[in-house]
Amino acid sequence: MAKPTWEAPTKNLDMGTLSEKERDGLPESVFAFPRQRKMPMNDASHVRSAVARFNQVEDVSDAEREQAWANIEKAAKHWEIELTEGSWQEATTHNG
Numbered sequence: 001m002a003k004p005t006w007e008a009p010t011k012n013l014d015m016g017t018l019s020e021k022e023r024d025g026l027p028e029s030v031f032a033f034p035r036q037r038k039m040p041m042n043d044a045s046h047v048r049s050a051v052a053r054f055n056q057v058e059d060v061s062d063a064e065r066e067q068a069w070a071n072i073e074k075a076a077k078h079w080e081i082e083l084t085e086g087s088w089q090e091a092t093t094h095n096g
Helices: 020-024 044-052 062-078 088-094
Strands: 031-033 038-040
Touching (some): 031 062, 038 044, 044 062, 062 088
Antiparallel strands (some): 031 038
């Protein structure tokens, strides 16, 4: 199992008001897919969105999906979100 790299943002990040430059400056640690900088998870709503759209991410390996799922699980726990999927494979199947 992959070790999560996600860390809670140190300040409130309203993704709707961030400029492209500010978003580009976000640390990799707030993204489900940190290397690709896909699916920022700065609040509970964005975590739910990451789960709902998990199967839509393209051009990533199974190892990267496993890493992203570990990040989603950590973020969900932080914001007290109960996940019905137990693995990235289930998230891909349930949302497909």
